[in-house]
Amino acid sequence: MAARRFLPALALLMLTALVPTAAGAEELSTTSGLAAFDHADGRWFFHRLGDTYPAYTFFYGDPGDTPLLGDWNCDGIDTVGMYRTSNGSVYLRNSNNAGPPDVEFYFGIGSDEPLVGDWDGDGCDSLGVYRRSTGQVFLGNRLATSSADVSYYFGIPGDRPFAGDFDGDGIDSVGLFRPSDGTVYTSNAQATTVADVSFPYGAATDDFVIGDWDGDGADTVGLVADLDRSVRLRDQHLSGSDETAYDFMSADLAVVAGSFSLARAGSPVYGRIFPQHRVVAYYGNSSTRLLGVLGETGPEAAVDRVLAAAAPFATGSRPVLGAFELIASVAQASAGADGDYSAPTALADLQPWIDAARAGGLIVILDIQPGRSSFVDEVKRYEPLLRQPGVGLALDPEWRMGPTQIPAQVIGSVDAAEVNEVSAWLSDIVREEGLPEKLFILHQFTFGMITNRDQLIARPGLVNVIHVDGIGNQTLKLQTYGYLHTDPPPWYNGFKLFIDEDTNMFTPAEVFAEVDPIPDLITYQ
Secondary structure (H helix, E strand, C coil), X not given: CCCCCCCCCCCCEECEEEEEEECCEEEEEECCEEEEEECCCCEEEEEECCCCCCCEEEECCCCCCEEEEECCCCCCCCEEEEEEXXXXXXXXXXXXXXXXXXXXXXXXXXXXXEEEECCCCCCCCEEEEEECCCCEEEECCCCCCCCCCEEEECCCCCCEEEEECCCCCCCCEEEEEECCCCEEEECCCCCCCCCCXXXXXXXXXXXXXXXXXXXXXXXEEEEECCCCXXXXXXXXXXXXXXXXXXXXXXXXXXXXXXXXXXXXXXXXXXXXXXXXXXXXXXEEECCEHHHCHHHHCCHHHHHHHHHHHHHHHCCCCCCEEEEEEXXXXXXXXXXXXXXXXXXXXXXXXXXXXXXXXHHHCCEEEEEECCECCCHHHHHHHHHHHHCCCCEEEEECHHHECCCCCCECCECCCEEHHHHHHHHHHHHHXXXXXXXXXXXXXXXXXXXXXXXXXXXCCCCCCEEEEEEECCCCCHHHHHHHHHHHCCCCCCEEEEEEECCCCCCCCCCHHHHHHHCCCCCCEEEEC
């Protein structure tokens, strides 16, 4: 296999599409996509081709490392690696997750730019480097500290290298982008020679990606435009219009390329939530059992309880994902120190629940009961937590009070304009951080709780849910759900089950048989 190769600053990943398999686990089958690497903190973000937001994230490498992706063990699957430009050291893993390197060696010198390719056509990838100061290429066919097997000159000092199988013969070679005149040069030979193809493409500040975009066996160029961070892909090495274009992450991150497959049993599903999954959540506040089942145990025990409750809702076509819905700001009958009739939870008290959820394969939803504060002001207390992957947000208008109202004496309400302000803020966070999509939930059990509901805006990066609440018997709850449910997408449906307060609480089998449409999110309180 001749792998699709990349510029060290940016390259393409053949990413797998999500194929759910079980609660808290997914198997990913190979398809085209992009992956980005954040030099600031060593985090990887994997995207399906065409998706702005990533499907999965994990940490590997140190800040400042150059990301690599290749088939290091000849199994047909590309996995991550890092090139440390400070000393030319290489750290490769044979799986796509956090952990220590499986292979370590030195190749080149610290100022070299690394390349990955199948240089000898044996189906295995190895390292090469481009020495920009001299225009020299050094290729090695072994994953070991050694001298180059092939070396030659190509281009001029200052050119930016990439690698790919440009003629479809199964052997990778080196191409260049010349920032001084905006020209791409590709060669099918691993030798000092003139380019086989050259054409104008891109700008000096753009980052180039290389891949077989149309599946014809030959690699061609694409780029991530510096101007607007859009992805643009070409199917031929000719000047002209791009065949594919779409928005990508706003952050200026590095991206790497290959044929990628991942199984991550037991890890959080930081990918598409609906309609790929059904979510089952436990609700409550960590400090008291009076507000829901999450107050009955610590976070680790709660993970086990959620997974047990979620299991009956899994189906072969739609696996279940467990969740904590933690009441972060709790409405109060008294004004409190700041006079807003709401008590916030310290971030340090919420973080252990997020950590336990992440370790157990769950996601987290922070529930907001703002009292007389606005949702906009209240949610911003939790911005550091909401900037983490796998942490979503729920707004509970029942507890959104007017300037003279007191919680529990009246049912509160919120207008769509305020909700839209919150969703815009949260959507910006998802884009700024390059996060997987987040749940964004609105609780409701009367029409008046959300005024102008038809004016709600579904934001990119958010999975929007109308969560139908309310205590009662099965008939009453079905009537309420019938009035308030939505027709997804862009808004999905939630349904709350009150363990102690509901009369003849629905069983999982009854939810499937009687609640129409079947809820996407089921919450136990």
